Amino acid sequence: MGTHQGYLIISTGDGPAHKLMSRIGKDAPLWLVEARESLPVERRSTISYLDVTRLRALGKQFGGLEVAAVIQGFGLDDIQSVISTSGLDGKGSIQTIHIKTDANGRLKKLLGSFKPLTAQDFASIPPDAAFANVANINFADVLD
Numbered sequence: 001m002g003t004h005q006g007y008l009i010i011s012t013g014d015g016p017a018h019k020l021m022s023r024i025g026k027d028a029p030l031w032l033v034e035a036r037e038s039l040p041v042e043r044r045s046t047i048s049y050l051d052v053t054r055l056r057a058l059g060k061q062f063g064g065l066e067v068a069a070v071i072q073g074f075g076l077d078d079i080q081s082v083i084s085t086s087g088l089d090g091k092g093s094i095q096t097i098h099i100k101t102d103a104n105g106r107l108k109k110l111l112g113s114f115k116p117l118t119a120q121d122f123a124s125i126p127p128d129a130a131f132a133n134v135a136n137i138n139f140a141d142v143l144d
Contacts, residue, residue: 031081039096041087052079078105 001010005024011017032048059070070079078101086095101108115136125132
């Protein structure tokens with residue numbers, strides 16, 4: 001952990017902080033450019049990127065067939081990356097997550113089955129609920 005040209009740098013492992021500092025002032029990585037364009041936030045406070053393809057390869061390498069089976073069983077073999085961003089907009093706070101998947105994968109089919117929510121979808125939630133999660137998914141479409 002340290003500072004460099006006004007930036008607070010926090011990293012783990014050998015060398016990542018030096019690699020990060022050497023990129024300051026240079027072109028942003030492609031994932032960051034895409035994230036800024038596809039996930040606009042008026043006043044951004046955080047942005048995170050997870051290279052799931054690379055992480056999955058490491059998991060399979062070190063975890064063997066069992067890890068590979070779990071990854072495939074949950075449909076996680078379809079995910080390529082996850083980008084999350086948060087910040088403030090004119091009305092309050094906002095958090096957006098972009099999950100990049102294989103265009104022909106099972107997870108893409110699941111995510112594509114989500115239907116827009118209506119006021120009726122929220123009608124069964126008690127007004128004093130501490131937490132609620134509402135989704136509109138047609139599992140028949142996913143399981144075909």
